[in-house]
Amino acid sequence: MAETTVKAPQAGGGSGDLLLLVLAGVATIGALAAFYVPSSWPIYARWAALLVGLGIAAGAFMKSARGRELVEFIVVSRVELRKMVWPTMDETRKTTLLVIVFVLILGTFFWVIDAILGWGSRHLLGGGV
Secondary structure, three states: OOOOOOOOOOOOOOHHHHHHHHHHHHHHHHHHHHHHOOOOOOHHHHHHHHHHHHHHHHHHHHHOHHHHHHHHHHHHHHHHHHOOOOOOHHHHHHHHHHHHHHHHHHHHHHHHHHHHHHHHHHHHHOOOO
């Protein structure tokens, strides 16, 4: 079985990285403002401004160290997901049936215990039938 290597978190890329993240934030805010503020613009122009602004923001983010870490995380996650072994339909049916049976058994058990304790408490406190 292959082992997965986990890299230690690295420090940020410095001021250039911070500049890219700020640019991404400003581009996102600018894109949203370009979509919502100028209501006199035609809708296609507002959508175009939004998409261009978000594209610039995504590009700036992906160039930063955080963006590269995100891409690496997604790639490693996809590799791990491919290693997943899903149960067969027969295993799924058997497991589901087993869960249903145990729920019914435990539900009945707790219902009986509750009825006995309820009867006992009513009997001891003199409140009932």
